[in-house]
Amino acid sequence: MISFSHVSKHYPGGREALKDVSFALDAGEMAFVTGHSGAGKTTLLKLLAAIERPTAGSIIVNGQNIGSLKLRAVPFLRRNFGLVFQDHKLLFDRTAFDNVALPLEIAGYSGNDIAKRVRAALDKVGLLPQERAMPIALSGGEQQRLCIARAIVQRPAILLADEPTGNLDADYAASIGELFRSFNQVGVTVVIATHDQTLRAQLNPRVIALKQGSIES
Amino acid sequence: MKAWLIQHRRGLRAALARFAATPLGSLFNILVIGFALALPFGFYSALDSLQTFALHGLDSSGPQLSVFMALDAGRDDVTKIEQQLRQNQHVDKFHLVPRDQALQELKQSSGLADVVDSLPQNPLPDAFVVSATDRSPAVLEALRDEIQAWPRVDHVQLDSAWAQRLDALLRIGRTAALLLAILFAIVLVAVTFNTIRLQILTQRDEVAVAKLIGATDAFMRRPLLYFGMVLGLSSGAAAWLLVTGGILLFNHELGTTLPVAITSFRLACPSSGPSLSLFALATTLGWLGAWLAANRNIALLEAESK
Numbered sequence: 093m094i095s096f097s098h099v100s101k102h103y104p105g106g107r108e109a110l111k112d113v114s115f116a117l118d119a120g121e122m123a124f125v126t127g128h129s130g131a132g133k134t135t136l137l138k139l140l141a142a143i144e145r146p147t148a149g150s151i152i153v154n155g156q157n158i159g160s161l162k163l164r165a166v167p168f169l170r171r172n173f174g175l176v177f178q179d180h181k182l183l184f185d186r187t188a189f190d191n192v193a194l195p196l197e198i199a200g201y202s203g204n205d206i207a208k209r210v211r212a213a214l215d216k217v218g219l220l221p222q223e224r225a226m227p228i229a230l231s232g233g234e235q236q237r238l239c240i241a242r243a244i245v246q247r248p249a250i251l252l253a254d255e256p257t258g259n260l261d262a263d264y265a266a267s268i269g270e271l272f273r274s275f276n277q278v279g280v281t282v283v284i285a286t287h288d289q290t291l292r293a294q295l296n297p298r299v300i301a302l303k304q305g306s307i308e309s
Numbered sequence: 310m311k312a313w314l315i316q317h318r319r320g321l322r323a324a325l326a327r328f329a330a331t332p333l334g335s336l337f338n339i340l341v342i343g344f345a346l347a348l349p350f351g352f353y354s355a356l357d358s359l360q361t362f363a364l365h366g367l368d369s370s371g372p373q374l375s376v377f378m379a380l381d382a383g384r385d386d387v388t389k390i391e392q393q394l395r396q397n398q399h400v401d402k403f404h405l406v407p408r409d410q411a412l413q414e415l416k417q418s419s420g421l422a423d424v425v426d427s428l429p430q431n432p433l434p435d436a437f438v439v440s441a442t443d444r445s446p447a448v449l450e451a452l453r454d455e456i457q458a459w460p461r462v463d464h465v466q467l468d469s470a471w472a473q474r475l476d477a478l479l480r481i482g483r484t485a486a487l488l489l490a491i492l493f494a495i496v497l498v499a500v501t502f503n504t505i506r507l508q509i510l511t512q513r514d515e516v517a518v519a520k521l522i523g524a525t526d527a528f529m530r531r532p533l534l535y536f537g538m539v540l541g542l543s544s545g546a547a548a549w550l551l552v553t554g555g556i557l558l559f560n561h562e563l564g565t566t567l568p569v570a571i572t573s574f575r576l577a578c579p580s581s582g583p584s585l586s587l588f589a590l591a592t593t594l595g596w597l598g599a600w601l602a603a604n605r606n607i608a609l610l611e612a613e614s615k
Contacts, residue, residue, distance in 0.1 A: 141521070143521070164525075167520070167523045167524060167525040167528075168523065168525075169523075170521065170522060170523035171522075171523040173523075175521055175522060181514075181517075181518050181521070183514060183515055183518060184514075185515075194518070194519065194522065195522045195523065197319060198519060198522065198523055198524045198525075198528055199523070200312035200313075200315055200316050201315075202311075202315055242522070
């Protein structure tokens, strides 16, 4: 499903974010990318979602080589992913419902389809009662769950999460962890960049440990 | 096909929602562009009316040719010219002014009776007054040159100099209208560009997020392009209303202040051809401004969000 081979990423100015990283994930696996701040976790996720391009090496996702992907094809690649961000990246000018509906609108679903799927996703994360709420009225944990609902509403094959429990207290973090586990159980490949040890203990995933841009063995 | 339709309907709806979200700002935007378009469009409409008036309204017989025979031309020569005029397809009607009659008229009208009486002989030639079937200067001039070459014709005078002068003035006017139109077309594009640019900047979060979750550039652009088109079309409609309203008011004033006998001049309301052109042009220019702004600013935001 996902394979990195000898991937390096240099940023202009000489910083080397990733050095010769190779690993492979099968469909339906759950993996944590761990390491200190600056170890390259976020860069790895950005490369996966084609937000950044690798300087060297090749990244294959679903049989597509991301490094040589045409710019026009990038949006369609991204629709295979559900993205969960540490800062949620919710849109504060619209309701919870409309936030979750955005990926479906982008993909061109009809209104009825959208309503059905959005309610299913909101129900899954326990936010159905708040579908009319504006994100600002939601707690931090609820905002993160809303972000997850938006990530899964299109039933992506791969879920990418960057520090999903970064700002949450333990109870919230555990419920988020359970959500990820349930998606993984229905066959979604889950990649989470985190340094949350509790979450790791809870889910017991495969671990890709990064240290200064290289995989620790 | 269905998804495509859904996307376009959604784009148009999003654009209209943006108009509705800022009704006052949108209204002023439409008015600014509407006024800008009304100037050249109104100017053009007025010129159109003036031209129609110049060609048909002022003098029902139109420009005339005066054909003067040679002084020593005889009856036979005059008859020959008469026949030739009758056969010429460009000649609508004509009448002969015999030299004696011309002298009588001169005597009566000019108050020069004494002088005329003292002349040893009639200094005036026989003359024809000719109206042409066509009123365009080119045809009239050709006809003049043709008659000039006929035997015993001394001189042909085309009394359409005023028409030519007016025609030249109208041509200058039309060039001015065109220049104005180009200037204000640029204004329209610039205003749309700026409006859309601001819109993108206020929606930078939305643009960034949408791109992250798989929005194509076309998806981001679509509501903006519809916004530009709706803005252009509304402005075109505003310009049309302004011009038509202005013309009706002007005609009303003419009707009340001037006696009917003096002039029958009226400005014509814009006809369907120019009106449709105005709407089409305004819509296209709005689209262009939006397209330029969308392409430039979406790319800028994308580069920035990395």
